Amino acid sequence: MAECLVYLFTGFLESGKTTLIQETLADPGFNDGNEKTLILLCEEGGVRYTKALAEKVNATVVSVNAFEKLNAAFLAKCEQLFHPDRVMIEFNGMWSVDQFLDVEMPLRWILVQILSTVDASTFQLYLNNMRSVLYEQLRHSETIIFNRCDDSTRTLYLRNNIKAMNKRAQLIYENKDGTIRAAAQEELPFDVNADPIVLEDYDYGIWYMDALENPRKYEGKTVTYNAKVYPVNETRPNAYVLGREAMVCCSDDTSLIGWWVHTKQFKPRPLSWVRITGRIRVEYDEGYGGEVCAIEELAREELPHHEEDYVYFT
Numbered sequence: 001m002a003e004c005l006v007y008l009f010t011g012f013l014e015s016g017k018t019t020l021i022q023e024t025l026a027d028p029g030f031n032d033g034n035e036k037t038l039i040l041l042c043e044e045g046g047v048r049y050t051k052a053l054a055e056k057v058n059a060t061v062v063s064v065n066a067f068e069k070l071n072a073a074f075l076a077k078c079e080q081l082f083h084p085d086r087v088m089i090e091f092n093g094m095w096s097v098d099q100f101l102d103v104e105m106p107l108r109w110i111l112v113q114i115l116s117t118v119d120a121s122t123f124q125l126y127l128n129n130m131r132s133v134l135y136e137q138l139r140h141s142e143t144i145i146f147n148r149c150d151d152s153t154r155t156l157y158l159r160n161n162i163k164a165m166n167k168r169a170q171l172i173y174e175n176k177d178g179t180i181r182a183a184a185q186e187e188l189p190f191d192v193n194a195d196p197i198v199l200e201d202y203d204y205g206i207w208y209m210d211a212l213e214n215p216r217k218y219e220g221k222t223v224t225y226n227a228k229v230y231p232v233n234e235t236r237p238n239a240y241v242l243g244r245e246a247m248v249c250c251s252d253d254t255s256l257i258g259w260w261v262h263t264k265q266f267k268p269r270p271l272s273w274v275r276i277t278g279r280i281r282v283e284y285d286e287g288y289g290g291e292v293c294a295i296e297e298l299a300r301e302e303l304p305h306h307e308e309d310y311v312y313f314t
Helices: 019-028 051-056 072-082 097-101 123-129 131-138 155-165 199-212
Strands: 004-012 037-041 059-063 086-090 111-119 141-150 170-175 220-229 238-249 253-262 273-285 289-305
Touching: 004 019, 004 097, 019 072, 019 086, 037 072, 037 097, 051 059, 086 155, 111 131, 123 131, 123 155, 131 155, 131 238, 141 155, 155 170, 155 199, 155 253, 170 253, 199 220, 199 238, 199 253, 199 289, 220 253, 253 273
Parallel strands: 004 086, 004 111, 037 059, 037 086, 111 141, 141 170, 253 289
Antiparallel strands: 220 238, 220 273, 238 253, 273 289
16 A cells, blocks of 8 residues: 655745645656645635646645644545545644644555745744744744745844754745745854853853754853753763753743753752853764764852843844
8 A cells, every 4th residue: 555645834824835835746856747646725825726737736626624624534535535645735824733743644644744834024023923823833844944035034033943942943045036045144142262152141042053053163162151950851970951941932831952061070959050161062962863062061150040041032
């Protein structure tokens, strides 16, 4: 029994989902026209699927106008009626991705990729006013495409906020004409060549995200910053986790962004704030699936309660 590959496209209305699906199906490297594609359309924006286009790419479009209808019985009926080779789901930007992932699919349907589209020009507006919904749309995505970028687009701001929500996502930036643009090499707000690199509280998030993507850039460097000691499930001898909390959804839903600190002293108290000076080394982290930074503690000072708990990426 041949597998049916399922692709889930998430993002807000008018973020470019339909255009991305149409361009993907028109790519002969992806679709030779012999495979049957089923498009489950969960919301309609300004760009529409035409009958001529559907026939050209051998696709059938079925509209789904309520989340309750996108259930196991409906998907089984789609399998029975169309027996597709692939399914592309254009998800509604206000529906719960988490709830959909719990829906039972037909036996041969395999969810292989979740892609998201984001209008770079409205990202900050949605982040400020609909953070929880944005988080719901992007947290599971393997690939996130920022479209409609221009010279004013702050790619560092986009990247840091997304990585706080979804560390593993691949980020792609598109110009307004659809061409791919490189992420701007924006100036960091601290001196990366200083010895030590001294981080203010508002620098921590930007430094962490840069080090997450470029750990070798910081290998062997000394850094000084304030952070909090976190209890974690994993225990290591002579090591503890030190970091800050990034708000990804709301104040009740935060993500720890921090590193393991290796110490020759006693471990500090959990949830205490410390000012640490340490040397960065690079090690492989199985949970992350790649290289990350770790800190060799050189000096530590316990601090009184810190007022600013959260990390922001402004």
